[in-house]
Amino acid sequence: MKRNLAKIAERGRAYILVLAAFAALCGCHTRASDSLTPVRMTGDAGAGDVAERQAQAGRAVAPEEYGPRGASYFPSFVLTNELGEQKAFFDLIAGKVVLVNFVYTTCGDSCPLETARLRKVADRLGARLGKDVHFVSISVDPENDTPATLAAYKERFRLPANWHFWVGKPGQAEEIQKKLGVYREAADQKKDHSLDMAVGNQATGQWLKRSHLENSEVMVNLLDRLNPRQPQRAQIVGYEQAPSRIGDVDGAERLYVSRCMDCHSIGRGDGIGPDLKDVTSRRPRAWLKRWIKEPDAMLKEHDPIAMGMYEKYMQVAMPNTKLEDADVELLIDFIDRESKSLAELGRPRIQR
Numbered sequence: 001m002k003r004n005l006a007k008i009a010e011r012g013r014a015y016i017l018v019l020a021a022f023a024a025l026c027g028c029h030t031r032a033s034d035s036l037t038p039v040r041m042t043g044d045a046g047a048g049d050v051a052e053r054q055a056q057a058g059r060a061v062a063p064e065e066y067g068p069r070g071a072s073y074f075p076s077f078v079l080t081n082e083l084g085e086q087k088a089f090f091d092l093i094a095g096k097v098v099l100v101n102f103v104y105t106t107c108g109d110s111c112p113l114e115t116a117r118l119r120k121v122a123d124r125l126g127a128r129l130g131k132d133v134h135f136v137s138i139s140v141d142p143e144n145d146t147p148a149t150l151a152a153y154k155e156r157f158r159l160p161a162n163w164h165f166w167v168g169k170p171g172q173a174e175e176i177q178k179k180l181g182v183y184r185e186a187a188d189q190k191k192d193h194s195l196d197m198a199v200g201n202q203a204t205g206q207w208l209k210r211s212h213l214e215n216s217e218v219m220v221n222l223l224d225r226l227n228p229r230q231p232q233r234a235q236i237v238g239y240e241q242a243p244s245r246i247g248d249v250d251g252a253e254r255l256y257v258s259r260c261m262d263c264h265s266i267g268r269g270d271g272i273g274p275d276l277k278d279v280t281s282r283r284p285r286a287w288l289k290r291w292i293k294e295p296d297a298m299l300k301e302h303d304p305i306a307m308g309m310y311e312k313y314m315q316v317a318m319p320n321t322k323l324e325d326a327d328v329e330l331l332i333d334f335i336d337r338e339s340k341s342l343a344e345l346g347r348p349r350i351q352r
């Protein structure tokens with residue numbers, strides 16, 4: 001992350017677009033970057049889903065028969081969710097298209113960004129969430145996370161009821177990560193936990209690894225394509241079709257879209273965080289620069305402006321998105337430009 005994101009965005013964009021589109025289209029072993037690597041855990045993608053198997057067999061199909069990665073492959077320990085309900089891990093994924101990710105509720109940097117991004121995916125899925133696609137979020141902090149802290153986390157981010165958060169015993173989240181191919185060796189398994197999530201169809205055994213920064217539209221399309229019954233799967237959305245804007249010469253818009261937009265808008269009202277329209281006239285530039293660079297440090301120091309907002313915005317801490325100084329400057333200029341264009345044109349340049 002110690003790189004100039006804007007420069008990288010510019011240089012790597014064409015390359016990533018081509019490879020990513022290819023990866024999204026064929027789901028094969030294309031290596032564009034870690035975040036774009038599909039991990040096929042078995043080659044048995046055409047095995048059909050549980051309903052089809054049942055129809056073929058003319059009988060109920062036992063979980064062990066749910067494809068090559070079945071009940072005997074996945075851990076069976078019992079997890080508890082934010083409502084206090086208990087279920088074996090395998091039952092959460094058995095025969096389903098799922099997205100499994102890992103969080104902890106006191107995480108100040110990447111988890112809130114990931115949660116906000118997935119909230120966009122959930123919005124796009126609408127009523128299909130909990131039916132065609134299931135989100136399973138698992139805490140990597142069983143020492144501190146309880147049904148109550150998980151419920152409060154869901155409330156803070158205003159997440160839909162049918163997206164559940166689960167917690168088990170120490171070491172169990174890591175076991176699950178290992179089985180899903182998203183485990184990362186780290187000195188502190190809580191703070192440095194893997195931000196990769198697994199998306200897959202348990203019934204067909206097709207699983208992919210995705211970054212927490214995955215574009216939300218591409219993610220919805222991917223989830224659809226994992227579901228053989230989903231009619232929309234014929235409609236292919238690769239990165240090249242995800243709404244993007246031309247004219248993002250300095251890369252600021254790309255930074256804003258990938259790091260900020262899940263929680264903020266410019267002129268379309270509050271989201272998880274405040275509307276950023278005219279924030280450049282509301283706050284001194286020096287304050288903005290420091291806030292965007294290290295909001296976590298400012299909250300720790302109880303900066304009065306930051307604390308006032310923190311209380312107002314349901315105590316969701318703005319995450320440290322680990323930006324370089326140059327990127328912070330680009331972002332502030334971008335927010336300023338967008339606010340002015342809103343005043344001049346009566347609409348923001350960004351339309352989403």
Ligand code: HEC
Nearest residue numbers: 112113116259260263272273274309310313316317318321
């Ligand atoms: C996970 C959600 C989230 C993300 C991502 C996020 N913010 Fe925030 N932001 C907040 C929240 C919440 C607040 C209110 C303060 C608090 O509670 O920490 C805030 C406050 C702000 C403020 C102060 C607004 C004001 O009225 O003074 C600015 C400026 C800001 N964010 C800019 C950014 C920028 C730029 C990015 C991208 C690099 C970003 N934020 C990413 C949640 C987020």
